[in-house]
Amino acid sequence: DSGVTQTPKHLITATGQRVTLRCSPRSGDLSVYWYQQSLDQGLQFLIQYYNGEERAKGNILERFSAQQFPDLHSELNLSSLELGDSALYFCASSGTPAWNEQFFGPGTRLTVL
């Protein structure tokens, strides 16, 4: 158990809908990262927050947004969902804003029908 929690574990929804994925980092970690894992693209970095502020951005679609709250939990919002958004979404956390060991949560499996 990495100490990172993600909810929900599974999410099934329809095209055009909006969903919110939630992540609680390890106790004391200030950095939160979101990654998308699909069969064709592998594990791809989406976005990083550090202590409430956006720190780095990857190839995150405009339909996706994230935020980190004062209690350090983070949410990833996915809107106008398309079939191609079906994937595993992982949250990771670390203690520093620059590279340090990132601890991954168990992931949320999103299926868009």
Added chain:
Amino acid sequence: QKEVEQDPGPLSVPEGAIVSLNCTYSNSAFQYFMWYRQYSRKGPELLMYTYSSGNKEDGRFTAQVDKSSKYISLFIRDSQPSDSATYLCAMIARPSNTGKLIFGQGTTLQVKP
């Protein structure tokens, strides 16, 4: 072309074999090199990391980095069925004030008893 290339496999070996997993990369700014292990339906977990070139050993695992060839390897000695998992290489550039990791596609390894 992707920044990090990794043969997805699958790779099947008998128990006790020496396993060699490899990644190539194109960005010469990469300085930290990591290997993550991901069991089915779980989040990735950090196995080893190396900084710049050289070797690093941890039990049955050895990581090698050859920056001149832009090539990294992970060797597993005396492989066990419990090593069956997907192995992902990951890299991060320096200087960087973020934790943005670039992952390879992952190689699926099966160790048969």
